[in-house]
Amino acid sequence: MESEMKTNLQFVDLLNEWDPFKLKNGHYDTEIADTIQAIHELDQPDKLAKRIQSIYEFSFEQSIPIDECLKIAKQLFAIKENSSCSI
Template identity: 75%
Template sequence: MRKELQTNLQYVDLLNEWDPFNLTNGGYDTEIADTIQAIHELDDYDELAKRIQSIYDFSFEKMIPLEECLKIAKELLVIKANDACSI
């Protein structure tokens, strides 16, 4: 369980650094929680990118370009893969 918590914290750090709307002081708690849930459900970059795009669009009513979402989705799934490999 501790490993999963550590991995989730890596997701949180990465998503806070991403800051797609330049909020600088965070403000993405709900979106990060929803994104982490999506990471646990999905293993496909494209599907995860679309889910991330839709999560942030729902909250901010602004569409993040899919290319940006794909980039962050790949980084998140690399963390997930590394976690799975280190058991």
């Protein structure tokens, strides 16, 4: 349980740093929560990228290029895989 919490905090840090709309920290709480939920539900970076794109587009009414979403999705999956290996 503690490792899952630590992993989720790593997701939060990465997504806050990503800041696709250059709003600075703290403006993405809802999107980050939705994205973390999606990470746990999905098992492929391309599906996660599409979900991330739609989450942020719904909130901000602006689209993020899918290649940017895929890049962050791959980084999120790398964190997820590292955490599952260290049980």
